[in-house]
Amino acid sequence: MRLFKSLTLLMLALTFITTQAQESKKYEGPILVTSAGQSADVKLAGLLLKKQKLEAETITMAKAEDLKGVKTLIVVPGFSSKGLGAAGISADEELKRVQELLKQAAELKIPVVLLHIGGKARRQGQSDNFIKEVAGVSSYMIVVEQGNEDGLFTELAKKQKVKLELVSKIPLAAEPLGKLFK
Numbered sequence: 379m380r381l382f383k384s385l386t387l388l389m390l391a392l393t394f395i396t397t398q399a400q401e402s403k404k405y406e407g408p409i410l411v412t413s414a415g416q417s418a419d420v421k422l423a424g425l426l427l428k429k430q431k432l433e434a435e436t437i438t439m440a441k442a443e444d445l446k447g448v449k450t451l452i453v454v455p456g457f458s459s460k461g462l463g464a465a466g467i468s469a470d471e472e473l474k475r476v477q478e479l480l481k482q483a484a485e486l487k488i489p490v491v492l493l494h495i496g497g498k499a500r501r502q503g504q505s506d507n508f509i510k511e512v513a514g515v516s517s518y519m520i521v522v523e524q525g526n527e528d529g530l531f532t533e534l535a536k537k538q539k540v541k542l543e544l545v546s547k548i549p550l551a552a553e554p555l556g557k558l559f560k
Contacts (some may be wrong), residue, residue, distance in 0.1 A: 416461030516558030
């Protein structure tokens, strides 16, 4: 029984230390912001970063070669058929682009921050495919609560063992973004 209690305390301590390390990890610029699904939310992400006086380049259809010199990749997942139509690509082509980008980021050891600010409108169906793809390599997630009503992001963050920061409204996502870099 004593051994069980000791092991339990050790596991709790390790979980606390891991969580503290994740929270204290500072991300660096240059920052690249891109979409995964071509929603207009990527433009809002750029405004949130500006609000925190953080410089970032936004390339809505970033490719692996765009990662040169980048220290942090922020990916804004959310499917938009209108956005894909404007970009002249299919959902499959977009998913392939995102997969190649994320693979290159992993190879270059560039941390990926998932920023989901689209709420319910950018959930279910095709959006969830992009969300799961990005979450699978993310080191941090910032999500507007309305997009997590079914607990998907909570589940993905636990599986990935990464910090999930929930905010009640889009403008409130600026502060946790700023903390990552300051």
